[in-house]
Amino acid sequence: MTEAREGEIALPFDPATTAEDGRVHFIGRVRSPWLSRQDCPKNMTAARERDAQATIEIDPAFRPGLAGLERASHVIVLSWFDRAARNLIIQKPRHASEAKGVFALRSPVRPNPIGLHVARLVALDMEAGLLTLDAIDLLDGTPVIDLKPYFASTDAFPDAVRTSE
Numbered sequence: 001m002t003e004a005r006e007g008e009i010a011l012p013f014d015p016a017t018t019a020e021d022g023r024v025h026f027i028g029r030v031r032s033p034w035l036s037r038q039d040c041p042k043n044m045t046a047a048r049e050r051d052a053q054a055t056i057e058i059d060p061a062f063r064p065g066l067a068g069l070e071r072a073s074h075v076i077v078l079s080w081f082d083r084a085a086r087n088l089i090i091q092k093p094r095h096a097s098e099a100k101g102v103f104a105l106r107s108p109v110r111p112n113p114i115g116l117h118v119a120r121l122v123a124l125d126m127e128a129g130l131l132t133l134d135a136i137d138l139l140d141g142t143p144v145i146d147l148k149p150y151f152a153s154t155d156a157f158p159d160a161v162r163t164s165e
Contacts, residue, residue, distance in 0.1 A: 008099060026143035027144055030141065036139070043137055044119065054132075054135065069131075075118070075147055075149060076116065088102060
């Protein structure tokens with residue numbers, strides 16, 4: 001659990017301690033140079049600026065699912081922020097002037113700590129279950145929920161904008 005900042009609001013319960021019907025099975029783990037939250041880049045742009053590749057190790061049972069992924073230049077990685085708090089619904093990021101709802105932020109602190117990352121697929125060793133990525137903004141050992149090929153034709157929105165705060 002993180003220390004609350006001014007303007008933050010916690011949920012009346014901790015989603016990490018309530019049982020629901022969803023079942024998630026991790027398919028592998030991230031191997032990155034980032035060992036602490038202080039060292040970990042805050043986003044993929046910052047991760048690429050550090051010029052440090054990362055790998056994903058896929059568990060043996062899931063390796064056949066990599067077939068065909070070699071045709072993708074980029075991959076979408078869905079991760080589980082296993083070391084993040086899950087109880088804040090309103091957060092005030094350090095860099096922001098005002099608090100915002102968790103669904104308006106990219107923070108790892110969220111009721112269901114799922115991360116979304118788009119990375120360049122540098123190499124793929126299907127037999128060893130290793131994906132080499134150009135960069136990643138995840139701590140070493142972070143569980144991976146799923147992988148998907150990134151298709152610019154359907155996944156990119158050139159007209160998408162972020163309005164000013």
